[in-house]
Amino acid sequence: xxxxxILVLVLLSSAxxxxxxxxxxxxxxxxxxxxxxxxxxGDDDVAAVATAGVEQRLxxxxxxxxxxxxxxxxxxxxxxxxxxxxxxxxxxxMLIRRGSELSRQSGGLFNPAIGDLIALWGFHNDDGPHxxxxxxxxxxxxxxxxxxxxxxxxxxxxxxxxxxxxQLDFGGFAKGYAVDEAVRILREHHLNNAIVNAGGDLxxxxxxxxxxxxxxxxxxxxxxxxxxxxxxxxxxxxxxxxYERYFEYEGxxxxxxxxxxxxFPAVGSSSVxxxxxxxxxxxxxxxxxxxxxxxxxxxxxxxMGIDQAMLIDDxxxxxxxxxxxxxxxxxxxxxxxxxxxAP
Amino acid sequence: MTASAIPYRSIAGALRPTPGDIAVALLTVVxxxxxxxxxxxxxxxxxxxxxxxxxxxxxxxxPLNEDRTLTLHGPLGDSVIEIHDGRIRFxxxxxxxxxxxxxxxxxxxxxxAACLPNRISITVLGRNRHFDSINY
Numbered sequence: 263x264x265x266x267x268i269l270v271l272v273l274l275s276s277a278x279x280x281x282x283x284x285x286x287x288x289x290x291x292x293x294x295x296x297x298x299x300x301x302x303x304g305d306d307d308v309a310a311v312a313t314a315g316v317e318q319r320l321x322x323x324x325x326x327x328x329x330x331x332x333x334x335x336x337x338x339x340x341x342x343x344x345x346x347x348x349x350x351x352x353x354x355x356m357l358i359r360r361g362s363e364l365s366r367q368s369g370g371l372f373n374p375a376i377g378d379l380i381a382l383w384g385f386h387n388d389d390g391p392h393x394x395x396x397x398x399x400x401x402x403x404x405x406x407x408x409x410x411x412x413x414x415x416x417x418x419x420x421x422x423x424x425x426x427x428x429q430l431d432f433g434g435f436a437k438g439y440a441v442d443e444a445v446r447i448l449r450e451h452h453l454n455n456a457i458v459n460a461g462g463d464l465x466x467x468x469x470x471x472x473x474x475x476x477x478x479x480x481x482x483x484x485x486x487x488x489x490x491x492x493x494x495x496x497x498x499x500x501x502x503x504x505y506e507r508y509f510e511y512e513g514x515x516x517x518x519x520x521x522x523x524x525x526f527p528a529v530g531s532s533s534v535x536x537x538x539x540x541x542x543x544x545x546x547x548x549x550x551x552x553x554x555x556x557x558x559x560x561x562x563x564x565x566m567g568i569d570q571a572m573l574i575d576d577x578x579x580x581x582x583x584x585x586x587x588x589x590x591x592x593x594x595x596x597x598x599x600x601x602x603x604a605p
Numbered sequence: 606m607t608a609s610a611i612p613y614r615s616i617a618g619a620l621r622p623t624p625g626d627i628a629v630a631l632l633t634v635v636x637x638x639x640x641x642x643x644x645x646x647x648x649x650x651x652x653x654x655x656x657x658x659x660x661x662x663x664x665x666x667x668p669l670n671e672d673r674t675l676t677l678h679g680p681l682g683d684s685v686i687e688i689h690d691g692r693i694r695f696x697x698x699x700x701x702x703x704x705x706x707x708x709x710x711x712x713x714x715x716x717x718a719a720c721l722p723n724r725i726s727i728t729v730l731g732r733n734r735h736f737d738s739i740n741y
Binding site: 289291300461478486499501508 | 664700704716736737739741
């Protein structure tokens with residue numbers, strides 16, 4: 263009897279002595295969104311200092327790259343609209359070059375030069391637009407001016423445009439750049455096992471202890487998770503969805519991913535998830551593939567060097583590249599209809 | 606009865622479990638199953654909590670086994686969050702799209718809803734988080 267009691271006590275003590283968590287999880291409200299910094303196995307003080315550094319850096323970027331709150335980028339846009347050249351910081355120049363390259367690879371489906379069009383739809387607003395949608399004639403008038411990143415030229419820190427209709431809006435890849443910067447700062451502090459998730463888009467480095475990081479991908483037509491993927495080493499997982507920002511007017515939904523060809527919200531996709539090393543590339547390619555839609559996404563992925571992509575169309579059918587199909591796990595039962603398409 | 610048989614019978618008697626031993630063994634099994642469910646499996650709904658992050662109120666962790674309604678202030682006004690029967694949801698929010706309300710009830714670990722315009726988010730925490738991060 264006494265031995266049995268000792269056995270119970272030993273079992274209880276081993277159950278209670280579970281390992282304490284080694285996860286430093288911090289939520290930041292920056293860049294108009296929720297940014298989650300998760301650090302595994304770092305020193306408490308180092309993690310706190312690094313996370314504060316990330317917060318400060320993201321606040322600077324929010325100020326410098328905002329498309330409608332008055333600041334450096336709105337001043338550049340004012341100058342371009344007036345047909346003048348504008349001084350740009352090294353960082354802005356780098357982003358313009360990267361944005362131009364990504365836009366060229368995407369065949370113009372990713373186009374950070376259509377700030378006027380985004381504004382016309384009312385998405386230059388913290389609370390999103392309230393409708394009604396713009397009239398077709400206004401949209402056509404902006405499209406006719408054909409603003410493109412290839413209109414821009416940078417010489418000696420000065421930006422000029424051949425086309426006064428170019429208005430820069432970094433919304434399609436600024437978040438990716440911000441996540442890349444956050445990860446760079448964590449690594450400077452030798453924090454090599456971490457996830458930075460900015461408003462649902464993330465870059466994960468290292469591992470969660472003895473296992474990879476587990477990422478859930480949201481179901482575009484429900485509140486839960488449709489699929490999951492394990493990530494380790496250094497990868498970014500970005501999703502563009504029609505549920506992120508939208509307004510409804512007279513029973514019709516208008517989302518924020520504007521097709522630069524039509525000037526209207528892109529049709530055919532409900533979400534696109536891409537995986538690549540750099541977050542800036544994952545971000546821009548998710549937008550471009552969403553715009554490309556179910557018929558052309560594979561071609562666009564190939565042109566942008568993306569081999570891991572998943573598109574869920576507006577009827578719930580899932581299309582994936584073989585490399586994505588190999589690693590993704592569906593969390594819904596029954597799984598959705600799936601088609602694997604080789605690039 | 607031989608002299609040598611007495612100790613043998615005594616040992617056999619000592620090894621035979623008493624009702625007390627059986628009770629303790631059963632208690633052990635019940636405790637182990639309970640501890641497993643409580644700490645590892647994440648199915649113990651009562652053990653679940655949610656993390657609410659808001660710009661004005663900071664971070665708070667709330668248990669999901671206590672029914673209540675919370676009102677949180679954000680840049681646009683008040684958002685109301687309901688906790689009932691191990692679940693949590695937005696029931697009122699001053700935002701335009703009402704995506705946070707459309708998200709409905711959240712109960713499984715890792716599920717979340719956010720009212721980005723009003724800068725408030727809810728994430729359900731499990732004892733064993735199924736996902737480290739959610740992509741959306």
